[in-house]
Amino acid sequence: MNIIVCIKQVPNTTDVRIDPVTNTLIRDGVESVINPFDAYAIEEAVRIKERCGGKVTAITMGPPQAENALKEAIGLGCDEGVLVSDRKFAGSDTWATSYTLACAIEKLETYDVILTGKQASDGDTAQVGPGISTHLDIPQVTYVKKIVEINDKAAKVERMTEEGYDVVETPLPCLFTVVKEINTPRMPSLKGMMRAKSAKITKWTAADLDADPAALGLDGSPTRVVKIFTPEARKGGEMISGSAGEVSKELAELLKGEVV
Amino acid sequence: MASIKVHLEKCTGCTLCVKACAFGAIHMSDRKAVIDMAKCTLCGSCVAACKFSAIEIEKAGGPKKDLSAYKDVWVFCEQKKGVIQSISFELLGEGRKLADKLGVKLCAVLLGHGMEDAAEALGERGADKVYLVDHPALKSYQDDPYTAVMVKLVEEFKPEVILCGASTIGRSLISRVAIKTNAGLTADCTGLDIDAKERLLLQTRPAFGGNIMATIIAPNHRPQMATVRHKVMQPAPVQPGRAAEIISKAYPEETFASRTRLLDIVEELTSTVNISEADIIVAGGRGMGSKENFALLEELAKVLGGAVGASRSAVDADWIPYSHQVGQTGKTVVPKLYIACGISGQIQHLIGMQSSKTIVAINKDPDAQIFKVATYGIVGDVNEIVPALTKEFKRVLNK
Structure with a gap:
């Protein structure tokens, strides 16, 4: 089975801090990591390979340094890495990003399953996964929390909803976006890390893809950012002290409006 | 292909663009903005931030389309x-x-x-x-x-x-x-x-x-x-x-026609309503101490007619299912009232709840981050305060 996992390198949110004076993002020393949701996609891809056999290819679109994310993915059990990187992709919104990734996936020989995290932690759009499946014209199941059954032809999965979950059957190839509940990612093995070190990453530019140049990067992106601003930081409020009984009384009084 | 350029004659070296760039792609050289093309993603934040129209993004994107047929x-x-x-x-x-x-x-x-x-x-x-x-x-x-x-x-x-x-x-x-x-x-x-x-x-x-x-x-x-x-x-x-x-x-x-087939719709019957819909959420974190103590939150939520939320550590400890998790890897919620009990307030949790209208934080650590976003803060033991609150609200709400 050919399994593809689409990942994104993002700034580590744990490190994201706001400068209290300028009220802007402090980026110095912010480490780049694999999008937390994509870590579950990588793990699930490796588990499918362990169940069904086959090969896992990790793919990412990003700047040259995104190669590190692919090496990390190989350390976690992926077999190959493909970096899609070109200045021509700069300014891509979710439309252009999913188009570019779909073009790259079509360049790979065949695929049965495409996995990706439900969204990336920097943009939080959850639009690129569905975008890829639409460009490829394959079925999708989003917010997958469990792959119940899978074989060469079909899969049965559980899709998380606001109230619980749906059980959905799909033919393959299919794209799944996954949520945290699907698994607990393993730590990289020593063997994996050795392999990652020596792994050769395939690198594709716009010229390597069978893509319409007008649909790439900023030119191919319907949306445009016109303003960026920092929201007014929420300020800490009033502290209430006293015995458990006293603070409860006071709080109940203060919250009268909210709880009726 | 789209490109970005700095009009040097307009750039005053004010550094607003440097601060606006989320990718660290701009620095000042000779009091003029210089864009590192290896880092720039053409996101446009600097163009929006510049008060002197000194940065311009040129986009190829074809002629302006006639969009007048679109209405409503x-x-x-x-x-x-x-x-x-x-x-x-x-x-x-x-x-x-x-x-x-x-x-x-x-x-x-x-x-x-x-x-x-x-x-x-x-x-x-x-x-x-x-x-x-x-x-x-x-x-x-x-x-x-x-x-x-x-x-x-x-x-x-x-x-x-x-x-x-x-x-x-x-x-x-x-x-x-x-x-x-x-x-x-x-x-x-x-x-x-x-x-x-x-x-x-x-x-x-x-x-x-x-x-x-x-x-x-x-x-x-x-x-x-x-x-x-x-x-x-x-x-x-x-x-x-x-x-x-x-x-x-x-x-x-x-x-x-559908390629996928819906076999079943399962509603997970927990004792509390769905957190995305709730106007009131009582949430607990590691500070609740145990699964038994976590149950105290359900009693308070029940009295308030709210739902129970949780931080990632409470979910990881298996005190409550993942569907209740608030934060970056869980759900983003915007209730009218969010009561955070024994939650330290790591950024990943704050991301998911800081837009709530009123936030109450109860934590034994007076330096906990959660107090920085709380409308009302109480320093103390959640296992004493939560039951006291339940009792008080029962009285106030005549339940």
């Missing part, structure tokens, strides 16, 4: 088991304002089976027209038939704006529709407005976990599509007797 504001009304979801009423409330600013009609789109009465009722929520597509295949959401029907409706009636809930259904569906109709789509908006002159939808959304806000437009594509965060917009009031024009559409059978 549409709201995709999500239904589950035949019940219109509350997010739809919020979208109709916001959609009404946008339609009035544009001077166009507000239209609801309803896909389902046996939904005629529900369609009529949308008139009372402010819809001028309701596009209704009724078919057994639309009874429950599946990506293929819903996408196919939406694309057909968009192509025939050409709306100017489409709003959709930023829910599991909304995000899955509209992402597909946007690709198929070559439209711009902005995710999870918390603010919408209209530039009446250019007829643009101004879509404001949080990014980087809410640390920055971005306003986004789609100048040369229609419809302009946005998903909207639940509980941020005011629901449309009910206007009894107000009627909408119902436009029922039928399509050839193949439009309703």
